[in-house]
Amino acid sequence: MRIYEEKQRFNQWWMLVINFSVIGILLYFMYQWYIAGNAVDKVSSSDYAAQIAVILMLVLVVALLFLLGLKTTIDENGIQYQFRPFHRGKKTISWKEMDKCYTRKYKPILEYGGWGIKPVPKSNDIAYNVKGNMGIQIHLKNGKKILIGTQDPDNAQIVINRYFNNEGI
Structure with a gap:
């Protein structure tokens, strides 16, 4: 063997649970804002700037965990x-x-x-x-x-x- 190559990812079961939990939270928030018309914590269904900030933050967390x-x-x-x-x-x-x-x-x-x-x-x-x-x-x-x-x-x-x-x- 002349060259050794290895690629590792954070794909342990508990990391997948974290990722899918964050995705579930994101879907819950979006349901509450856009379908039910309810506020989630201090973010109302009409506060689009705060909604975008929350969505971006959660998407970035999931993306980071998948990219690592x-x-x-x-x-x-x-x-x-x-x-x-x-x-x-x-x-x-x-x-x-x-x-x-x-x-x-x-x-x-x-x-x-x-x-x-x-x-x-x-x-x-x-x-x-x-x-x-x-x-x-x-x-x-x-x-x-x-x-x-x-x-x-x-x-x-x-x-x-x-x-x-x-x-x-």
């Missing part, structure tokens, strides 16, 4: 990752920048406070993860540590071993 994703590529150049929509393009870490690189099991909540883009306070550590508890641990020569979540650590490690010398790990 982590793409990882490992090849002869190094490791590229992109956490959409926060990274406009791929971030690349070349093999020359790395002191160590390996896959490992980690504790998302205890070590990083959960999933997402998770900087660790008072350290140079950061995690980019979507789900699960397996990741690609990168120790940079400048002392910074980056963990990139993976759902396929075995194949990721095969490609890492191909391009990076892991002596001493």
Whole structure:
């Protein structure tokens, strides 16, 4: 295997429940305003500016949850990752920048406070993860540590071993 590619999304059951709940709330609000003619909280059925603001906010929340994703590529150049929509393009870490690189099991909540883009306070550590508890641990020569979540650590490690010398790990 010469190239490892992985795309991860927040598609856990509980994320889908959140998305569909927000969509349900939006549909309820629209029914109350446009069909029943009732106010919802402080937004009356004739306050179109407030209705548009509420609708846009809820649509943006759903869109953000659907757009969130982590793409990882490992090849002869190094490791590229992109956490959409926060990274406009791929971030690349070349093999020359790395002191160590390996896959490992980690504790998302205890070590990083959960999933997402998770900087660790008072350290140079950061995690980019979507789900699960397996990741690609990168120790940079400048002392910074980056963990990139993976759902396929075995194949990721095969490609890492191909391009990076892991002596001493």
